[in-house]
Every structure is written in structure tokens, then in C-alpha cells.
Amino acid sequence: MIRIVIADDHTLMREGLKRILESTDDIEVVGEATDGFGVLAHVRKGGFDLLLLDLSMPGRSGIDLIRQIRTESQKLPVLVLTMYEEEQYAIRSIRAGAQGYLTKESAGTQLVHAIRKVASGKPYISMEVAEQLALDIMTPEKPLPHSQLSNREFEIFNLLAQGKTVTDIGQQLHLSVKTVSTHKSRILNKMGMHSISEIVRYAVAHNLLAPFEK
Template sequence: MIRLVIADDHTIMREGLKRILSSAENIEVVGEALNGFEVLAKVREGGFDLLLLDLSMPGRSGVELIRQIKSEAPKLPILVLTMHEEEQYAVRTIRAGARGYLTKESAGTQLLSAIEKVASGRPYISAEVAEQLAMEIMEPHDILPHDRLSNREFEVFNLLVHGKSLTEIADFLHLSVKTISTHKTRMLQKMNMHSLAELVQYAVGKNMINTPQH
């Protein structure tokens, strides 16, 4: 039996996932978390075999949250289930310690097999992400502007280009507006850009814009 915790701040999504998982005799949902703080509480409490984790939740989230989970529970398998399709996010999560990456669009058909594979100790990633990881290991590649960003800066970048204000991002990540503003300034410097419009134009050009998150 695979005991699983679902971490997602959307009630409809959690209920939908539980309906999908109810058809599996070897999977039991033993807990839910609505934000990063609840995720860490569940991890510290233990008693489950796999964490099904949304990347975009209030409070600590994304790659930073994965890193903290792995520092506290190195052996806990994490399957990321997210709306982010961009391969760069997938590579960052795998580097941080996630064992699998699945888009919510694919969840209906691939979720059960992804959970079983990750729970058994094997990775679950797309062929495109696997190829990108292999390319990074095998040969040098050109550093793209967004590759220069830290994980937190990349998270702020993603929220900015999806139309979130500094205040909204600060509330969402439980950080001060000043901290988010500093991240934005550093981001523009690292990417050699001067405005939010340039960031958005860049994100559109790299197919990094998808449907609004929240």
C-alpha cells in the first residue's frame, strides 16, 4: 500500500485527485496540505510514503520547498504535479530532489503509473526533460538569461510574467514587498533587462507563459 499526502491549495484539484486515486487499490490518501507550512508539518509528522506536491502554493513553495523537504526527509519520494509545462522548471525540481514531474494536464491518464513508479524508487519524467538533463551532463550548453537566476528569483520571475504585482507575490510567498522588489532588481540585472515589459516579452518568446496561476 502506498500512503500518500496531497499538497495543493485548490480544493477542487485535491478532490479531483482523490477521485482518480480512489480507483487504485494500492494507493491510500492519508493526508492533505494547503500550503508550504502544512507540507513541512506533514513531513515532520511522517507516516506516509510519497508526497504529491503542487509547485505553486502560498508560503514556502516551489524548488525552495523541495530543497527543505529533502534536507529534513532525504528518503521521502516527491512527485511534482504542476501546471508549469516549461522544461526549465522540471529540471530545477529534479535537481532539487524531486523524483518525478507531471503536469496537471496529464494527471488524468498518467497519475497512477507516475505514483507507482516514483514510490518504487524510479524517476518519472518526460522524454524531453530527460534529454535536457542528459545534455547538461554530457556537453556544455549556452547559458540562457533565466538560467542565471536563483531558484527564488526564478519563482518571482514566473509570478511577475504571469501578471502578479509585487504586493501579490509578497503575500503569496509570505515575504516582504521590499524583499520581492530586491529579487526583481537582481533579476533584471542578471538577465540584462530594464523593465517588466522586457521580462514578459522574453517569457513569451521562450513559451514560458501559460494560464494564470491564482
């Protein structure tokens, strides 16, 4: 039996995932988390075999959360399930320590297979992501500006591109306004930009924005 914890702040999504999994005889949902703090509480408590993790949740989230999970539990399999389709998120997730990456759009047909594969110790990523990881190793091409951002900067970059204010971001990520403002300045500097509108245009041009969840 594969015991999993579902981490997603949307109740309807968690219920939908449980309905998909209830038809299986080898997967059991033993816990749920709605924010990064809840995720870490489950990781520290243990008693499950795989974490099904959304990248965007209140509190600590995203790539930094994966890194913290890996610090707390080196062997716990993490399967990312997210709205983000752009390969950059998958690559950052895998490098941070996730064993698999699946979009919510594909969950209906691929979720059970992905869980079984990751739980067995094998990676689950798309062919496109695998190719991109290989290209990153094989080709010394100049990286795109957003790939130079730290994981926290990349998370804040995306929230800024979504139209979130510095105050909104601080509340969502549990950071002070001053800290978010500092990250914002570093992002603009690294990206060679001067305004949020430039960030939005860049994010749209490079397909970095997550689609709106229904």
C-alpha cells in the same frame, strides 16, 4: 499500500485527484496540504510514503520548498504535479530533489503509474526532460539568461511575468516588499533587462508562463 499526501491549494484539484486514486487498491490518500507550511508539517509528522506536490502554493513553495523537504526528510519520494510544462521547471525540480515530474494535463492517464513508479524508488520524467538533463551535462552551450537565476529569483520572475505586483508576490511568498524588490532588481540585472514588459515578452517567447488553471 502506498500512503500519499496531496499538496495543492485548489480544492477542486485535490478532490479530482482523490477520485482518480480511489479506484486503485494500493494507493491511499492519508493527508492534504494547502500551503507550504502545511506540507512541512506533514513531512515532519511522517506516516506516509509519497508526497504529491504542486509547485505553486501560498507560503513557501516551488523549488525552495522541495529543497527544504529534502533537508527535513532525505528519503521521502516527491512527485511534482503542476501546470508548468516547460522543461526548465522539471529540471530544477529534479535537481532540487524531486523523484518525478508530471503535468496536471497528463494526470488523468499517467498519475497512478507515476505514483507507483516513484514510490518504488524509480524516477518518473518525460523523455524530453531526460534528454534535456543529458544535454545539460554533455554540451557546454551558453545557458539562456533565465537559467542563471536562483530558484527564488526564478519563482519571482515567473510571478512578475504573470502580472503580479511586488506587494502581491510578498503576500503570496510571505516575504517583505523590500525583499521582493531586491530580488526584482537582481532579476533585471542578471537578465540584462530594464522593465517588467521585457520580462513578460521574454517569458512568453520562451514558454515560461504556466497556463491558467480552470
